[in-house]
Amino acid sequence: MAERDVVVDKMRLTYEGLFSVSELYKVIDNWFREKGYDKRERKNIEHVTPEGKYIEIWLEPWKKITDYAKNVIVIRIIMKDIKEVEVEKEGVKVKLNQGKIQMVFDAFLETDYENRWEYKAGLYFLRTLFNKYFYKPYTHGYQRNVLDDVNHLHSTIKSFLNLYRYTERAFTAPGAQWPSP
Amino acid sequence: MVGELPQVANLKINGIFDFDGLYRVMHDWFGEMKYYFEEILYKHKVPSPSGAEEHIKWTGWRKVTEYIKFNIYIYIILRDMKEIEVIKNGQKKRLTKARMTMEFSGNVEVDYTNRFQNSPFFRNLFHFFNDYVMKKRIDTLYTDQLWYRIIKLYTVAKEYLEFETKSNAYYDMW
Numbered sequence: 001m002a003e004r005d006v007v008v009d010k011m012r013l014t015y016e017g018l019f020s021v022s023e024l025y026k027v028i029d030n031w032f033r034e035k036g037y038d039k040r041e042r043k044n045i046e047h048v049t050p051e052g053k054y055i056e057i058w059l060e061p062w063k064k065i066t067d068y069a070k071n072v073i074v075i076r077i078i079m080k081d082i083k084e085v086e087v088e089k090e091g092v093k094v095k096l097n098q099g100k101i102q103m104v105f106d107a108f109l110e111t112d113y114e115n116r117w118e119y120k121a122g123l124y125f126l127r128t129l130f131n132k133y134f135y136k137p138y139t140h141g142y143q144r145n146v147l148d149d150v151n152h153l154h155s156t157i158k159s160f161l162n163l164y165r166y167t168e169r170a171f172t173a174p175g176a177q178w179p180s181p
Numbered sequence: 182m183v184g185e186l187p188q189v190a191n192l193k194i195n196g197i198f199d200f201d202g203l204y205r206v207m208h209d210w211f212g213e214m215k216y217y218f219e220e221i222l223y224k225h226k227v228p229s230p231s232g233a234e235e236h237i238k239w240t241g242w243r244k245v246t247e248y249i250k251f252n253i254y255i256y257i258i259l260r261d262m263k264e265i266e267v268i269k270n271g272q273k274k275r276l277t278k279a280r281m282t283m284e285f286s287g288n289v290e291v292d293y294t295n296r297f298q299n300s301p302f303f304r305n306l307f308h309f310f311n312d313y314v315m316k317k318r319i320d321t322l323y324t325d326q327l328w329y330r331i332i333k334l335y336t337v338a339k340e341y342l343e344f345e346t347k348s349n350a351y352y353d354m355w
Binding site: 021022039041047048053057097 | 187188189190191192193194195196197325328329332335339342344345346347348349350351
């Protein structure tokens with residue numbers, strides 16, 4: 001088994017209000033693409049409930065740094081009571097969503113992900129020795145990179161959601177009529 | 182001999198959707214991508230008051246070279262399944278109300294014609310060939326290609342089911 005060093009442990013982000021589910025997903029997906037991560041969506045759940053949609057997404061993208069180490073970021077997103085609403089943005093009617101979001105970020109540095117150093121006890125011993133004394137500066141550097149990535153993603157999502165805070169709320173009741181001018 | 186991929190994606194939906202349409206769209210995707218499509222399991226359990234239960238397994242395979250073959254596996258589980266009739270745009274439509282899970286996985290199969298399996302010498306040569314000669318090529322070219330093909334199929338399913346998260350930033354990969 002490859003070894004996973006925990007770099008970020010349950011960093012959270014919560015939000016309640018207006019936003020667009022599809023745009024939020026696009027922001028996250030594009031961010032991973034731009035940073036060179038491979039896509040992995042372990043879970044994507046959509047339930048329709050009387051209070052609105054329940055959406056749960058579990059993303060686990062990874063990026064191979066070397067043949068020995070790779071970054072893994074895990075994001076679990078739970079969106080509750082998601083309703084579709086119409087708001088006015090710069091005089092134009094726009095369809096948005098309203099609801100609650102909870103996000104949990106975890107990040108790992110996975111070493112020896114191809115399990116090359118585990119076949120024999122001697123190799124395993126060597127790997128531990130190398131990790132502890134010789135390879136430490138490198139793994140520290142990689143860990144710092146994962147941490148920077150998670151912080152950047154967190155602030156990107158935060159600033160994306162903050163954009164909606166200042167949206168003029170026309171009305172939020174689903175099924176209500178758009179007021180005539 | 183196969184190089185297993187971990188589970189690529191997993192999709193769950195609870196609500197009303199057009200399962201027949203989804204079946205058709207996904208089946209067509211295999212045809213368009215030149216994969217042979219096989220339904221290796223179709224299990225329908227006797228319906229209970231909450232609805233029927235179905236287990237479906239699909240395999241799509243394609244020969245990429247004389248040595249490499251792609252396999253895509255989809256496992257669909259439908260629970261509390263009921264056929265309902267709805268009126269959409271003034272037209273009657275039969276839809277499915279159910280809890281559905283779809284699991285997407287696959288593997289890159291090497292030496293699918295068993296050319297290297299006839300003698301111990303060739304079996305050893307086969308391991309050497311895979312582990313040292315072809316390893317990088319299988320990892321970076323074929324496994325990656327299959328991975329993003331499965332992601333594309335997964336996106337097709339999400340688009341048809343009108344998921345809020347149906348976009349795919351990796352649409353131009355392979």
